[in-house]
Amino acid sequence: MCGIVGYIGKKNASDFLLEALKKLEYRGYDSAGIAICDTKINVIKKAGRINVLKKAISDAKDFCGNSGIGHTRWATHGKPSDINAHPHVGRSGKIAIVHNGIIENYIVLKKSLIKKNIKFISETDSEIIAAMIDYLYEDDIFSAVIKTVCSLEGSFALGILCSDFPDKIIAVKKESPIIIGIGDNENYIASDIYAFADRTKHIYRLDECEIAVLGASEVNFYNFQGKKIEKNMAEIDWEIGSSEKDGFEHFMLKEIMEQPEAIKKTLLLRCVKNDIVINELNKSYLESLNKICIVACGSSYHVGMAARYAFEKIVRIATNVELASEFRYRSPIIDKNTLVIIISQSGETADSLAALRESKRRGAKTLAIVNVVGSSIASEANFVVYTWAGIEVAVATTKAYSAQLSVMYALSLYISKVLNRISKEKFEVYFQDLISLPNLIEEVLKSKDQVFKIAQKYSQADNVFFIGRGVDYAVCMEGSLKFKEVSYIHSEAYAAGELKHGTISLVENGTIVIALATDPRLFEKTISNIREVRARGALCIAITTKENFNAISSVADDILCVPKIHSIMMPSLTVIPLQLFAYYVALLHKRDIDKPRNLAKSVTVE
Numbered sequence: 001m002c003g004i005v006g007y008i009g010k011k012n013a014s015d016f017l018l019e020a021l022k023k024l025e026y027r028g029y030d031s032a033g034i035a036i037c038d039t040k041i042n043v044i045k046k047a048g049r050i051n052v053l054k055k056a057i058s059d060a061k062d063f064c065g066n067s068g069i070g071h072t073r074w075a076t077h078g079k080p081s082d083i084n085a086h087p088h089v090g091r092s093g094k095i096a097i098v099h100n101g102i103i104e105n106y107i108v109l110k111k112s113l114i115k116k117n118i119k120f121i122s123e124t125d126s127e128i129i130a131a132m133i134d135y136l137y138e139d140d141i142f143s144a145v146i147k148t149v150c151s152l153e154g155s156f157a158l159g160i161l162c163s164d165f166p167d168k169i170i171a172v173k174k175e176s177p178i179i180i181g182i183g184d185n186e187n188y189i190a191s192d193i194y195a196f197a198d199r200t201k202h203i204y205r206l207d208e209c210e211i212a213v214l215g216a217s218e219v220n221f222y223n224f225q226g227k228k229i230e231k232n233m234a235e236i237d238w239e240i241g242s243s244e245k246d247g248f249e250h251f252m253l254k255e256i257m258e259q260p261e262a263i264k265k266t267l268l269l270r271c272v273k274n275d276i277v278i279n280e281l282n283k284s285y286l287e288s289l290n291k292i293c294i295v296a297c298g299s300s301y302h303v304g305m306a307a308r309y310a311f312e313k314i315v316r317i318a319t320n321v322e323l324a325s326e327f328r329y330r331s332p333i334i335d336k337n338t339l340v341i342i343i344s345q346s347g348e349t350a351d352s353l354a355a356l357r358e359s360k361r362r363g364a365k366t367l368a369i370v371n372v373v374g375s376s377i378a379s380e381a382n383f384v385v386y387t388w389a390g391i392e393v394a395v396a397t398t399k400a401y402s403a404q405l406s407v408m409y410a411l412s413l414y415i416s417k418v419l420n421r422i423s424k425e426k427f428e429v430y431f432q433d434l435i436s437l438p439n440l441i442e443e444v445l446k447s448k449d450q451v452f453k454i455a456q457k458y459s460q461a462d463n464v465f466f467i468g469r470g471v472d473y474a475v476c477m478e479g480s481l482k483f484k485e486v487s488y489i490h491s492e493a494y495a496a497g498e499l500k501h502g503t504i505s506l507v508e509n510g511t512i513v514i515a516l517a518t519d520p521r522l523f524e525k526t527i528s529n530i531r532e533v534r535a536r537g538a539l540c541i542a543i544t545t546k547e548n549f550n551a552i553s554s555v556a557d558d559i560l561c562v563p564k565i566h567s568i569m570m571p572s573l574t575v576i577p578l579q580l581f582a583y584y585v586a587l588l589h590k591r592d593i594d595k596p597r598n599l600a601k602s603v604t605v606e
């Protein structure tokens with residue numbers, strides 16, 4: 001989603017700003033812009049990719065200054081266009097702002113400013129912020145900012161420039177992240193640490209309703225009442241990982257191939273000497289639990305769907321899996337005996353964050369499974385277990401999904417052991433399966449050329465159905481999402497047993513059905529479902545274990561095999577050919593694989 005960057009120092013700000021915006025491209029955007037302050041504010045903003053903006057800046061004369069703010073916009077209010085792009089400037093031309101989030105009361109505020117003869121030129125909610133600061137500003141920019149932010153409702157991270165103070169930039173946070181980076185006689189702001197992680201390891205995270213005023217060599221912090229506050233500087237002491245393609249054509253393929261490493265790193269601190277260590281959750285707390293709710297969005301929700309089988313089978317505590325966007329507005333029955341597990345790669349997903357807050361409000365304890373250290377969800381949860389997948393650049397998640405799954409298996413094993421719900425022998429078997437995942441995934445990845453050939457054969461499909469039972473169905477949900485988001489081809493995931501209840505009417509000659517059949521208990525039943533769709537003309541790609549190859553060969557047109565492992569961990573293996581299939585079909589269609597249309601990496605608005 002939208003990205004904010006800012007610079008104050010001795011160099012030309014636009015060099016850093018362009019470089020930093022480029023790093024935030026992966027979040028998803030449709031337009032970008034920069035405001036630079038010298039003696040006056042200059043703005044260049046363009047619909048389209050950063051390269052369009054870069055060209056416009058290099059064509060412009062005198063676009064320089066030592067302070068500046070930049071933005072990548074992902075349209076919410078108003079179409080992608082030069083005018084709707086940020087920065088927005090107040091009518092005096094002295095104030096420029098960039099905004100992430102949504103201003104919920106912007107219509108009321110806009111009407112009241114229009115009555116004061118203030119004109120608006122964009123369709124955005126964000127322009128109101130520039131207009132209001134500008135209207136309230138006489139000679140004290142700080143007080144104009146405070147009055148404005150106190151009258152805004154909704155979520156906002158802001159970067160603000162005022163031409164009367166070219167040696168300052170201002171950052172504001174309410175419900176949308178913003179981070180301050182401390183350099184050597186230069187300082188930065190960004191909505192995402194990757195923007196400046198190669199320049200400094202020293203950061204401040206703004207907390208709720210805080211303001212930072214940055215000069216080149218000092219930063220001061222305030223609350224929304226204007227009172228100065230002290231904050232502790234943090235040091236980034238974790239490895240962010242490479243955000244280069246390292247010879248791969250796309251980040252998505254690179255990240256698919258990085259999955260064994262991502263799981264290894266994630267489990268390194270958790271699987272120690274034949275045991276699982278998650279000391280964040282102690283025995284007496286776990287003994288009080290009578291319910292687990294897993295809450296997330298998109299692929300992270302699919303991780304929850306797959307992990308539920310492990311929790312139900314070995315933890316034996318009632319486990320619900322919920323979409324955060326629904327959960328937050330229901331009246332969930334949760335209390336102090338419920339553990340709410342929020343899964344989020346970015347740690348910034350607006351619905352997941354709201355679900356976390358709602359859970360805490362209802363007295364439940366929250367555990368965050370997060371890939372970004374210090375993100376909002378990590379900061380607000382009662383307990384945190386990090387995944388160590390490294391930076392994931394492709395919008396379509398692959399390695400973060402796999403790392404999350406591995407943590408969930410480890411967690412289910414840990415809880416079942418602490419609560420004495422699993423025998424020593426069974427624990428040992430599952431544990432060995434868990435630590436063998438990186439090697440087994442490595443083996444599955446070797447089938448990538450075979451998947452490419454299958455993708456070539458079926459790439460012209462209009463509709464693809466993903467069917468499976470039990471844990472295979474949970475993987476179908478992820479396979480279908482991955483496929484549609486990068487290939488732009490319609491697909492659906494169905495519990496194979498549900499087909500007869502309506503969906504099978506869509507199956508006709510040439511319909512592509514991808515069937516997952518790995519669970520030995522349900523294998524024959526899925527085979528029957530494959531026969532049913534084939535009898536109606538469907539073409540079937542089956543994904544199963546090597547042992548089942550012969551049994552499935554009479555009903556499938558193509559077969560992809562994975563090694564055998566206990567069913568509850570099978571999703572970690574079966575998801576790999578589905579990710580590769582999605583990738584190769586998208587490649588054959590020449591899609592914008594790493595940044596699919598309309599999508600954003602981090603969904604920070606509702």
Ligand code: M6R
Pocket residue numbers: 297298299300301343344345346347348349352395396397481482485601602603
């Ligand atoms: O950062 P999160 O894990 O909270 O993001 C949730 C979803 O937006 C995300 O998983 C999305 O579905 C994936 N990018 C799809 O590949």
